[in-house]
Amino acid sequence: MSSEETLRAELVTTARQLHASGWVANHDGNVSARLGDHFLATPTSMSKGAVSAEMLIVVDGEGELVSGTRKGFSELKLHLAAYRIRPDVHCVIHAHPPTATGFAVAQVELGPPFMAEPVVSLGRRIPLVPFSMEPDLQELEEADALMLANHGVLTVGPDLETALLRMELVEHLAKIALVARQLGGPVALPEDLVAQLHEKHEGIFEREADSPAESTWTRRSGSATSIVADALKRHS
Numbered sequence: 001m002s003s004e005e006t007l008r009a010e011l012v013t014t015a016r017q018l019h020a021s022g023w024v025a026n027h028d029g030n031v032s033a034r035l036g037d038h039f040l041a042t043p044t045s046m047s048k049g050a051v052s053a054e055m056l057i058v059v060d061g062e063g064e065l066v067s068g069t070r071k072g073f074s075e076l077k078l079h080l081a082a083y084r085i086r087p088d089v090h091c092v093i094h095a096h097p098p099t100a101t102g103f104a105v106a107q108v109e110l111g112p113p114f115m116a117e118p119v120v121s122l123g124r125r126i127p128l129v130p131f132s133m134e135p136d137l138q139e140l141e142e143a144d145a146l147m148l149a150n151h152g153v154l155t156v157g158p159d160l161e162t163a164l165l166r167m168e169l170v171e172h173l174a175k176i177a178l179v180a181r182q183l184g185g186p187v188a189l190p191e192d193l194v195a196q197l198h199e200k201h202e203g204i205f206e207r208e209a210d211s212p213a214e215s216t217w218t219r220r221s222g223s224a225t226s227i228v229a230d231a232l233k234r235h236s
């Protein structure tokens with residue numbers, strides 16, 4: 001398989017996973033990935049559970065169709081903005097996972113970091129971006145996942161798997177935060193531990209080339225769990 005065929009297959013798997021997980025309904029959600037100077041993306045107006053490799057479209061940096069028989073989605077602008085703000089990012093996923101989106105429509109942040117592993121995987125903040133038809137994604141400079149007010153969640157990553165795992169983690173954290181709020185609210189982790197864990201997040205991937213379009217990433221540190229175990233040892 002060529003690298004484009006591999007990417008097409010991965011993108012289809014990711015789109016179907018969004019649907020299988022119940023994080024999108026109807027035609028919601030979209031997935032894209034860098035393909036050289038262009039972007040490979042899911043087409044508009046179809047269930048993410050029914051996407052196939054030949055249905056994918058290729059667009060340029062302005063969102064103009066380069067190849068494919070289907071049309072681009074309106075939220076493509078969000079993806080292209082994310083790639084502009086984060087030249088290091090290779091993949092963008094947008095979905096409406098119900099619990100995290102519940103926080104987003106209530107315009108409630110998940111809160112200060114209340115568990116250790118997610119700080120390593122996602123960073124210290126999942127910013128809530130104010131509602132707009134064209135939301136400002138500048139917060140991506142400091143974050144790998146955003147809650148979009150009255151809308152849903154956007155995650156980025158060096159590859160599709162990481163962006164998908166980040167989506168999963170945001171939804172999982174939202175479920176935990178919802179339960180914690182019913183029990184008096186989550187208690188924040190100590191600030192010095194959060195700072196230490198966030199530093200690990202910053203260094204979790206290492207880029208192997210300077211040109212973003214050609215760069216590949218390798219995981220530099222161990223799993224979030226082993227990083228947390230080390231940090232806790234040092235913290236206590």
Ligand SMILES: [Zn+2]
Nearest residue numbers: 029075151152
């Ligand atoms: Zn949406």
